[in-house]
Amino acid sequence: MSFLKKLFGGSGGEAAEAGAAKPAKQVEHKGFLISATPYKAEGQYQTCGVVSKEVDGVLKEHRFIRADRFAGLDDAVDISIKKGIQLVDEQGERMFG
Numbered sequence: 001m002s003f004l005k006k007l008f009g010g011s012g013g014e015a016a017e018a019g020a021a022k023p024a025k026q027v028e029h030k031g032f033l034i035s036a037t038p039y040k041a042e043g044q045y046q047t048c049g050v051v052s053k054e055v056d057g058v059l060k061e062h063r064f065i066r067a068d069r070f071a072g073l074d075d076a077v078d079i080s081i082k083k084g085i086q087l088v089d090e091q092g093e094r095m096f097g
Helices: 002-007 014-020 073-096
Strands: 025-029 032-036 039-041 044-055 058-070
Touching: 025 073, 032 073, 044 073, 058 073
Parallel strands: none
Antiparallel strands: 025 032, 032 044, 039 044, 044 058
16 A cells, blocks of 8 residues: 555655745746755656746646656755756747646
8 A cells, every 4th residue: 555655655655745846046037936855766856847937827737757767956956947948949838837
């Protein structure tokens, strides 16, 4: 049963921790705020982040997790920021729809 809890974000799941993580770094790009929130998974840091923007007075967020993992936190942070910038450049506000 604990495997299923971890898989679906129950208590103790690493993915659940990722959503609550404080950003390791934030940058603004084309009016969007990109926050890198990598988390530790199986001894490495998982690429993870949040792209947010206020649209018509409402804060919109798009959370992303990628398969990329790194031994060092700095590398995971840098790639998380680059992935967020790529999302903004490719999708813009469409990612919120």
